[in-house]
Amino acid sequence: MNFLSWGRNPWGQDILTHISWDLLWASLIAGLMFLVAHASYMVLSAHRKGKTAEVDALEATNKDLPERIPKHSFMARMFHWVMAASMFTLLFTAFLPIAGIRFAWVQWHWMAGLVLTGSIIFHIVHATFWLDFWSIWIGPRDIPEFRAEMLRELGHDVPGPKSGKYPLGNRLYHLAIVFAALAVVVTGVIMMNRIRTPLFDRNPYIMSDPSWGLTYVLHGLAGVGLVGLVIAHVYFAVRPDKWWITKGMIFGWVTKRQYLEHHDPTRWKVGGGSAGRL
Numbered sequence: 001m002n003f004l005s006w007g008r009n010p011w012g013q014d015i016l017t018h019i020s021w022d023l024l025w026a027s028l029i030a031g032l033m034f035l036v037a038h039a040s041y042m043v044l045s046a047h048r049k050g051k052t053a054e055v056d057a058l059e060a061t062n063k064d065l066p067e068r069i070p071k072h073s074f075m076a077r078m079f080h081w082v083m084a085a086s087m088f089t090l091l092f093t094a095f096l097p098i099a100g101i102r103f104a105w106v107q108w109h110w111m112a113g114l115v116l117t118g119s120i121i122f123h124i125v126h127a128t129f130w131l132d133f134w135s136i137w138i139g140p141r142d143i144p145e146f147r148a149e150m151l152r153e154l155g156h157d158v159p160g161p162k163s164g165k166y167p168l169g170n171r172l173y174h175l176a177i178v179f180a181a182l183a184v185v186v187t188g189v190i191m192m193n194r195i196r197t198p199l200f201d202r203n204p205y206i207m208s209d210p211s212w213g214l215t216y217v218l219h220g221l222a223g224v225g226l227v228g229l230v231i232a233h234v235y236f237a238v239r240p241d242k243w244w245i246t247k248g249m250i251f252g253w254v255t256k257r258q259y260l261e262h263h264d265p266t267r268w269k270v271g272g273g274s275a276g277r278l
């Protein structure tokens with residue numbers, strides 16, 4: 001399998017052009033294999049099922065909580081779905097031509113790229129000043145939760161910290177998507193200098209050939225990485241056991257029971273004040 005693709009400049013020198021598109025198929029197959037492996041494991045393993053009596057008791061001691069627990073504000077949901085639409089447009093416009101389906105993809109691609117860029121800038125400002133910023137990040141304080149999660153997955157009945165607003169898997173996923181999305185956005189905006197747009201004059205001379213090669217390679221690597229990441233995300237979003245999380249992103253709330261079953265009320269505080277921010 002080739003990792004890089006090379007071309008020739010007008011002076012006959014070898015120049016890096018982009019990644020080898022073999023990597024697209026590798027990422028697609030890795031994503032699909034993960035999906036099959038996880039689905040098989042969930043069917044065959046002894047992973048922990050919800051404990052009805054435990055949640056009943058929690059509900060009895062938390063009678064004052066509302067039936068619907070607000071989770072995602074309207075603006076947070078708008079960002080998520082605008083970002084998802086632009087991400088799918090980018091993936092299809094980039095990779096369908098590589099898979100042999102030819103159409104004028106570049107204009108749709110850069111326009112969707114600017115929508116993604118704008119939505120990410122909005123999200124950074126919104127999450128920094130209006131949301132509970134630290135609730136999505138991971139750190140050493142999450143090691144006990146990670147250990148407990150692993151043991152539960154292996155069928156052990158361990159007490160242990162439940163997650164705050166976001167489960168550990170979601171926080172790890174967010175970290176991966178931050179790196180991949182920032183890489184495609186920064187390189188994509190630079191690459192707009194190589195194409196014709198009504199926004200500004202094309203100028204392919206802002207960088208040397210090797211720098212352009214590296215920019216295209218980074219854009220391609222992050223792009224094929226996003227193929228695998230998006231497959232995994234969609235798979236978890238449609239799994240019946242995770243459907244309650246997806247519904248939360250559509251309607252903005254989870255039920256009191258779901259909140260008590262899956263979250264630690266001391267780590268995700270419901271109500272007013274900065275601790276209860278959406």
Ligand code: HEM
Pocket residue numbers: 017018019087090091094095106109110112113114116117184185187188189191192193194195216217219220222223224226
């Ligand atoms: C999900 C995110 C994205 C994916 C999967 C993706 C993928 C790709 C791929 C595979 C190419 C072809 C590169 C090559 O020939 O080596 C490309 C080109 C390009 N992308 Fe993206 N991209 C994404 C996001 C963006 C963003 C956010 C922007 C702009 C803000 C952007 C702007 C461009 C431009 C201008 C080109 C160059 C077209 C050319 O030189 O003909 N992309 N992208």
